[in-house]
Amino acid sequence: MTITPLYTERCHVGGSESNLRDLIVRVTEDLKDIKKFLPIQISERRKKRIRNFLELEIDSLKEHSQDLWRANQETRVDFILIQNYMKRKLERVDFESKQDEGASLLIPFATILVDICESRAMVLPMEANEAAQKLFQVQNQINGMIAKIKNAEIDINKVLAFRAASTIDALRGHLQEWFSFYTGYDPTFDWWVSRPYSLVDSSLESISNLIREQLVGIQPEDKDAIVGQPIGREGLLSDLRAEMVPYTPEEIISIGEKEFDWCIVELKKASSRMGLKDNWREALEKVKNDYVEPGQQTQLVKDLFHEAVAFVEEHDLVTVPSVAKDTWQMFMMSPERQKVNPFFLGGESIIVSYPTNTMDHEAKLMSMRGNNIHFSRATVFHEMIPGHHLQMHVNDRYNPYRRIFDTPFSVEGWALYWEFLLWDDEKFPKTPENRIGMLFWRLHRCARIIFSMKFHLGQMSPQECIELLVNEVGHERATAEGEVRRSLSGEYSPLYQAGYMLGALQIYALRKEVVDKDVMTEKMFHDTFLRCNRMPNEMMRALMLGKDLEPDYEPNWKFYG
Known part of the structure; x- marks a missing residue:
C-alpha cells in the first residue's frame, strides 16, 4: 500500500x-x-x-x-x-x-469545605456569621475523626488513607485561597471568621499528618516515603483501551520480561568485548565510574548534543529546523528535585542532574555514577535531538490542536525509538562501554513495564520495585528510589512508565511496515510522525497506511512479535 x-x-x-x-x-x-x-x-x-x-x-x-x-x-x-x-x-x-x-470515610467534613470554597468561586452572597458556624461544624467533625483514629476505630486500607490525606491537603489549600479572598475586604469577615478559620487550618494539617502516621505508616521524619495509589486490573484495562493498546496487563508484563531477557544477552556480549567475559554487572560498574569531574558535566552535555545533531543531519534521518538546533538551553537540577528525577530531563531545555556541594558524599558519588559519560550519551539524544526537543519543537508548529491527544506511547516512545534506531545503525559509533550505557537504559525501560504494571496489580510494593531496579538492573539505590518515587507519586498516569518501551516497540514496528516496504523514505517517515503530532500510535499507523476505519473502531494492532 x-x-x-x-x-x-x-x-x-x-x-x-x-x-x-x-x-x-x-x-x-x-x-x-x-x-x-x-x-x-x-x-x-x-x-x-x-x-x-x-x-x-x-x-x-x-x-x-x-x-x-x-x-x-x-x-x-x-x-x-x-x-x-x-x-x-x-x-x-x-x-x-x-x-x-x-x-470519604476519613473526611466527613469535606462537603462543607467544598461548598464554602465553591460559593466563593460562584460569587454567592457570603454571610460571615454563617461561614463561621460552618467552620465550627468542620472543627467538631475533625476533632471527632482524630479521636476515632487515635482510638483505632477506623478500618481502612493504606491506599485509601493516603488518598484521604492528599485530599485533605488539597482542601486546606483551597480553604486558604477562600480566606485570603475575603480577609481585610469584608469588615465583618475577620471578626467572625479569623479564629475558627485558624483552628480549622491547623486541624486540617494535624489530621493529615495523623492519617499518614497512624493509617499509612509514614513517620514525620520520613518525608521521602513512597506510597502510591494502585488502580487495579480493571483500571489498567480501561487505560490500555484508552491508549489503543489491545493487550492485557499480563501480556504487557510478558513483553517487558522478554525484552528484559534480550537486554541481558546483549549486555553479556558487550561485557565480553570489554574483556570481562559475561560478567555484565562488573562491566556496568566500570562504566558507572567513567564520569567527568565536578563542573565538567555541562560541557559534556553540549558536546553530546552537537554529536547527535551532526549524525542525524549527515545521514539525512530527520529534518532539524535551524531554530530548534540553535535555541536550546541548559539548566541545572536542584538536589531536592533529583530525589524524584535522578537523571536528566529534557524537552524545550535540558535539565542536567549532577551533584552539588550541598549533597553528602554518598549522594554525590551515586549521582555522578548514575550520570556517567556513557549513560549521559544516550540520555542527551533521548532528551534533545532527535528526541524530545525536536519533537516538541515540531509539535508546536504542525497540527498543534492534536496535542490534546498526548500519550506517553507517542511522546516517550518516540525518544526511546531513536535509541533503538541508533543501536541498530552500524554508522553510529559505539564502543563496548557505549553499548553498556545504551543497554542500561533499555533494560531500565523493561523494568519500568514490569514494576509499574505489577504495582498497579497489587503484586509489588514500592520497596520491591526499588529492589528490582537495584538488584536486577544495576541502579544506584538513590536513583532507584527516585525512579520509583517519580513513577508512583501520582504525577504520571499509571501507564506512563510502560509507555516508553511499548511506544518504542510500536513505532519500531510501524517503521518496518512503512520504511522497509518503501511506502516512505526514512526521513519522510520521521518527519511525518512528528508533523502529524500526538496520538495513540495505532491511529498514526492508520494515517500512514490508510487503514480502514469505522466510527466505533476498536484497536486491534498486535505490534509485538
Whole structure:
C-alpha cells in the first residue's frame, strides 16, 4: 500500500485543516475552563458538570458521524481521537468518584469545605456569621475523626488513607485561597471568621499528618516515603483501551520480561568485548565510574548534543529546523528535585542532574555514577535531538490542536525509538562501554513495564520495585528510589512508565511496515510522525497506511512479535 500524494502533502508538510479541528480546540478549552472554575477534584458539582459536558459532546458527535465519515482519512482519524478522548475522560470521572467514595470515610467534613470554597468561586452572597458556624461544624467533625483514629476505630486500607490525606491537603489549600479572598475586604469577615478559620487550618494539617502516621505508616521524619495509589486490573484495562493498546496487563508484563531477557544477552556480549567475559554487572560498574569531574558535566552535555545533531543531519534521518538546533538551553537540577528525577530531563531545555556541594558524599558519588559519560550519551539524544526537543519543537508548529491527544506511547516512545534506531545503525559509533550505557537504559525501560504494571496489580510494593531496579538492573539505590518515587507519586498516569518501551516497540514496528516496504523514505517517515503530532500510535499507523476505519473502531494492532 502506498500513501496518496494528497495525504503526503497534507500531513507531511502541514496541509489543510481537519474538519474537526475547531471542535477539538473548543472541547479542549471548554474542559480547561470548567476545571479552572471548579478546581476541587472531589467536588460533586465539578464531576457533574464535566460528566454532562462530555455526554452532550459525545451525543452531538454521533449525530454528525455520517457526514464526517464521508470526508478524508485525517477527519476520520480526528473523529476517533476526539471520541476516544471524551470517553476516556468520562471513564476517569467515574473511576475517581469510586476512589473518592472509598476515602470519604476519613473526611466527613469535606462537603462543607467544598461548598464554602465553591460559593466563593460562584460569587454567592457570603454571610460571615454563617461561614463561621460552618467552620465550627468542620472543627467538631475533625476533632471527632482524630479521636476515632487515635482510638483505632477506623478500618481502612493504606491506599485509601493516603488518598484521604492528599485530599485533605488539597482542601486546606483551597480553604486558604477562600480566606485570603475575603480577609481585610469584608469588615465583618475577620471578626467572625479569623479564629475558627485558624483552628480549622491547623486541624486540617494535624489530621493529615495523623492519617499518614497512624493509617499509612509514614513517620514525620520520613518525608521521602513512597506510597502510591494502585488502580487495579480493571483500571489498567480501561487505560490500555484508552491508549489503543489491545493487550492485557499480563501480556504487557510478558513483553517487558522478554525484552528484559534480550537486554541481558546483549549486555553479556558487550561485557565480553570489554574483556570481562559475561560478567555484565562488573562491566556496568566500570562504566558507572567513567564520569567527568565536578563542573565538567555541562560541557559534556553540549558536546553530546552537537554529536547527535551532526549524525542525524549527515545521514539525512530527520529534518532539524535551524531554530530548534540553535535555541536550546541548559539548566541545572536542584538536589531536592533529583530525589524524584535522578537523571536528566529534557524537552524545550535540558535539565542536567549532577551533584552539588550541598549533597553528602554518598549522594554525590551515586549521582555522578548514575550520570556517567556513557549513560549521559544516550540520555542527551533521548532528551534533545532527535528526541524530545525536536519533537516538541515540531509539535508546536504542525497540527498543534492534536496535542490534546498526548500519550506517553507517542511522546516517550518516540525518544526511546531513536535509541533503538541508533543501536541498530552500524554508522553510529559505539564502543563496548557505549553499548553498556545504551543497554542500561533499555533494560531500565523493561523494568519500568514490569514494576509499574505489577504495582498497579497489587503484586509489588514500592520497596520491591526499588529492589528490582537495584538488584536486577544495576541502579544506584538513590536513583532507584527516585525512579520509583517519580513513577508512583501520582504525577504520571499509571501507564506512563510502560509507555516508553511499548511506544518504542510500536513505532519500531510501524517503521518496518512503512520504511522497509518503501511506502516512505526514512526521513519522510520521521518527519511525518512528528508533523502529524500526538496520538495513540495505532491511529498514526492508520494515517500512514490508510487503514480502514469505522466510527466505533476498536484497536486491534498486535505490534509485538
